[in-house]
Amino acid sequence: MQLTQRPELRQKVTLSPQVYQGLSILAMPVAELQQVIEAELLQNPVLEVEEFEDDSDVENDEESIDDIEDEREWDEWADAYEDLENLDTGGPRDPNAEDVDSDEFVGGIQSFDDYLLSQLGMLDVNDDVATAAQAIIGSLDEDGFFTGDLDEIAAIAGVDGRAAQEALEVVQQLDPPGVGARTLAEALLIQADYLGMTSPLLTSIIEQHLDDIAANHYRKVARAEHVDEAEVRAAVELLKQLNPRPAGAFSPGPAPGYIVPDVTVRRFNGEWLIIPNNEAVPVLRVSPRYVRMLREKSGVDEDTRKYLKEKVRQAESFMRNVDRRRDTVSRITQIILEVQSDFFEDGKGDLRPLRLEDVASEIGVHLSTVSRGVTGKYMATPYGLFELKHFFSGGYRTSTGMDIAATTVKRRIKDLLENEDPAHPLSDQHLAGMLAEEGVDVARRTVAKYREELGIEPSWARKRR
Numbered sequence: 306m307q308l309t310q311r312p313e314l315r316q317k318v319t320l321s322p323q324v325y326q327g328l329s330i331l332a333m334p335v336a337e338l339q340q341v342i343e344a345e346l347l348q349n350p351v352l353e354v355e356e357f358e359d360d361s362d363v364e365n366d367e368e369s370i371d372d373i374e375d376e377r378e379w380d381e382w383a384d385a386y387e388d389l390e391n392l393d394t395g396g397p398r399d400p401n402a403e404d405v406d407s408d409e410f411v412g413g414i415q416s417f418d419d420y421l422l423s424q425l426g427m428l429d430v431n432d433d434v435a436t437a438a439q440a441i442i443g444s445l446d447e448d449g450f451f452t453g454d455l456d457e458i459a460a461i462a463g464v465d466g467r468a469a470q471e472a473l474e475v476v477q478q479l480d481p482p483g484v485g486a487r488t489l490a491e492a493l494l495i496q497a498d499y500l501g502m503t504s505p506l507l508t509s510i511i512e513q514h515l516d517d518i519a520a521n522h523y524r525k526v527a528r529a530e531h532v533d534e535a536e537v538r539a540a541v542e543l544l545k546q547l548n549p550r551p552a553g554a555f556s557p558g559p560a561p562g563y564i565v566p567d568v569t570v571r572r573f574n575g576e577w578l579i580i581p582n583n584e585a586v587p588v589l590r591v592s593p594r595y596v597r598m599l600r601e602k603s604g605v606d607e608d609t610r611k612y613l614k615e616k617v618r619q620a621e622s623f624m625r626n627v628d629r630r631r632d633t634v635s636r637i638t639q640i641i642l643e644v645q646s647d648f649f650e651d652g653k654g655d656l657r658p659l660r661l662e663d664v665a666s667e668i669g670v671h672l673s674t675v676s677r678g679v680t681g682k683y684m685a686t687p688y689g690l691f692e693l694k695h696f697f698s699g700g701y702r703t704s705t706g707m708d709i710a711a712t713t714v715k716r717r718i719k720d721l722l723e724n725e726d727p728a729h730p731l732s733d734q735h736l737a738g739m740l741a742e743e744g745v746d747v748a749r750r751t752v753a754k755y756r757e758e759l760g761i762e763p764s765w766a767r768k769r770r
Contacts, residue, residue, distance in 0.1 A: 327626035331633060331674065334681035335565040335585045338630075342587070345623055351595040351613060352620040355588040417449075417552055418442055424479045430472075437462040437472035441485065449484040449552030450492065451476070483551030490515065496547045506530060507540045518544065566685035567634045570642065570649075577642050577649065581631050589624045591617055633678040634693075636668045641684075641696045648696075652688030655713040659697050714745060715755045722761055730764040 330338060346352055421442045425435065440462045444453040451473065459469040476485035482499040486492035493511045497503050510518060514526045518541055527534040569580040595613055598605045605613075640659075647654030665675045679693045718736055725731045731739070733753045740747050756763070 323622045323626070326622070327629060328677065330626045331630045332677040332680065333630075335567055335582065335683075338586055338627075339565075342589070342627070349616050349620050349623070351591050351616045352589055352623065353592045355590045418445075421445075421476070421479050421484065425475070428475060428478075430475055431468075433462070433464040433468040434472045434475060437464050437469045438475050441469075441472055441476050445485065445552070447552060448550040449481070449486075451485050451487050481548070481551050483548060486551065489549055492549070492551050493544070493547045496551075497543075500546070502543050502546070504540070504543075506532060506536060507543055510537070510540055510544065564683055564690065566683040566690060567631075568638050568682075569685040570638065571687070579635050579638050579642070581635060586627065586631065589620070589627060591620050591624075630678075633668075633670070633674065634682055637664055637675065637678050637682075637693060638684060640664050640667055641693065645696050649686070649688075652686070656696060661697060714740070714747060715759060717743075717745075718752060718755055719759055719761070722756070727767070730767040732764045 330341065333341065346354070422439065425438055425442070430438070437458055440458050441451055441453070444451065444458070446452050455466060455469045455473065458472070459466050462469065462472075464472075473485060477483075477495055479485070482496040483492035486495055490511050494503075494508065497507060497511070509530055510526065514529070517523075517526050523534050523537045523541070527537045530537070565582065565585045567582055567586070569582065571578050571580065595617070599610060599613055599617070642649060644657055644659050645654075648656055661672055661675045661679065665672045668675075679697065682693045684691050684693055717740065721736060721739060722731060733756065734749045736752045736756075737747055737749045740752070753763075761767075
């Protein structure tokens, strides 16, 4: 076999690093974008967060900054950039709306101490007892036991011994049962009393025979208590329902899901305003300090100026991609406000059909751009926090010519099933017929698909249940 070489022409599409970065930034949720911005601020010294304050050293010109070419006059660019910094870059704001606090949209985990303190705050106790109780809660170990000394608690809280003792009794009334106990036996007795399981035999076993029970010496316990072994075993079954680690019954719940809105919409004077979340995604700029260093007469050596020029180009590319992301999400939000106006009247109106293709055509971008701009993006509204995807759905046209979204059809199916006769559940075909009577022509298999998406069993399973 002979090897030969021959020229060949091929067309190949490749993405530049700047374009790839822009696509990645557009697809990121806010929490991830925050991390990327923080990393870029650390890596690029010329990049900083815009504080919206005038720089006293900045000169005022009437020039504007155009697209930056590789061969440009950096003195002219510095003048233009400083002039741009004087412009008002803030977007429209609702004067009656407070600043958006992203913490409002973030779940939280409640600590065990906070859980106990919240219960303590609902009890009617005097200040001395409350102060001592707070000190006791702060000294509990990881299992919920009080291993301290009441005299020390009294000294720390500045109360007498009687108030400290009363405070301990208050803590032992909190949930989970057994918290604040000083010994295992005391914790078990508190739990047994709370659950109404107290009996002379169970109390005696907890106070005197826990070691024997742990060693399965049931017969020994029966002889000591003068009862049958079967009674001891029955008492032990009750004992197994108690928790030897009171704090083990407390669960802080799952880790919080961090959801931060990209935009907030508020009504002002009858019009909806779109407010980008500049707190979570700050406005960036090139530092004026490094802009001045780029001037010919700044005294900076040529290697430093070359380094700064490269960093400025990187910063501009990054800022442009972040701004495009903000602009794309805002434009998508504007179309959602226009199309879903019925919903935004009171948060209860029906959604209208809206497809990604429609939005892409309206704002003049590719379908994939809209898809990236919608996925993982959230909108804060007066009616709650919604993912942008929530407002997109296929739809149907009723007999009266009105368009309704598939989500509205699903909600109607759910309402019909919730009000059905349990003895005669509605079949998918019957549901399709009822929707047709309301002017919505939906196939039976489509009704079945929507019912499954709602997590509702078929009619034969609902009847059997």
